[in-house]
Ligand SMILES: CSC[C@@H](O)[C@@H](O)C(=O)COP(=O)(O)O
């Protein structure tokens with residue numbers, strides 16, 4: 001199993017159904033509890049109830065003087081179709097709050113959730129809830145958890161009334177506003193692929209919960225997906241999101257001597273010039289990095305948007321393990337792909353990571369999206385694999401602009417070396433290019449050149 005991917009965030013916002021709690025439990029048990037109690041609640045002279053009742057009449061197209069039984073029937077129809085109607089949620093909330101208070105119903109949390117929430121809370125990471133279930137039902141749900149009262153861990157409660165629909169990016173903007181957090185440092189956890197997309201559109205960090213047996217298990221998520229909370233490691237952000245404005249390495253981070261950075265810049269500029277000559281770094285394509293400190297991880301990475309055929313030793317930026325600028329005095333943007341460089345260096349132990357837009361890598365990724373299988377070629381020895389009688393697979397991942405997504409995809413395909421089999425020190429990003437890495441810049445270059453040759457061969461030999 002792969003280690004958790006760290007996500008830097010000030011606040012974690014959790015969805016409930018399918019994320020913290022089993023969807024079947026909520027929709028089944030609580031809905032069943034609410035159904036027979038609707039008629040009686042609708043008759044109450046309570047402002048909240050009466051306002052919701054009036055809204056149901058409008059939403060369901062009932063006549064203005066509809067009876068409690070007619071309104072309750074309309075609510076039951078909404079429940080049967082699991083329509084997320086706001087007045088329905090309000091009325092359910094009232095019923096459930098009373099059910100919890102009377103001990104007639106209890107809530108459900110997956111066992112991996114409460115310890116993680118407690119840990120985040122203790123470490124000063126703020127926690128909020130955003131669920132289509134009304135705030136009125138969220139609070140008793142947390143108070144009545146089988147694992148104890150969890151409500152004290154939650155700082156803010158959001159539903160479709162105070163934040164808006166869950167598939168609308170504007171709702172996430174509203175929540176970040178209300179919390180006063182930077183969207184880029186607010187993490188949303190959900191099991192719903194369209195909510196993943198909406199939160200990503202709002203600039204949030206997102207981790208999807210892909211829980212076995214839940215309604216969206218196995219869906220195609222645009223964010224890293226994990227099976228439970230143990231796999232989510234939240235690192236408290238201690239600096240503003242604008243990496244240019246403040247140090248991200250934090251107080252006490254090791255200083256990298258300017259000469260060390262300059263030396264890495266010299267090496268990377270020379271490598272880039274060579275790869276540009278091969279036609280692998282056209283325009284501003286490609287980027288290169290070298291580790292300059294291991295613990296904590298710091299890399300020199302080529303600055304973004306430069307013509308890589310013309311780099312000088314000064315054209316590198318110091319970045320941290322998340323690929324963010326780690327030098328407060330340097331206002332330049334590091335490569336847009338720094339996050340994946342740092343991740344590869346962390347996972348593989350590589351000292352240098354090279355990324356180029358080699359045409360054959362893109363063609364091979366298109367021809368063999370499940371990975372490019374190569375065997376019986378002498379050149380395989382150049383990446384540490386036998387020339388005969390073994391198949392080597394160059395993995396392929398889909399392209400994405402969020403490097404956290406690419407990092408998670410990398411983890412899915414990367415096989416570390418075992419006793420008998422070395423790692424494959426290269427990766428194809430479909431429709432984009434390739435990465436190769438090594439224990440030294442020279443090794444990374446050899447791996448890049450050899451894998452590019454192997455891919456060129458595979459494409460050329462197709463159909464022979
Ligand atoms: C044609 S450059 C495309 C870029 O988005 C990227 O893929 C790339 O390789 C260079 O990005 P950079 O930010 O300059 O390191």
Ligand SMILES: [Zn+2]
Nearest residue numbers: 285286337433
């Ligand atoms: Zn690229």
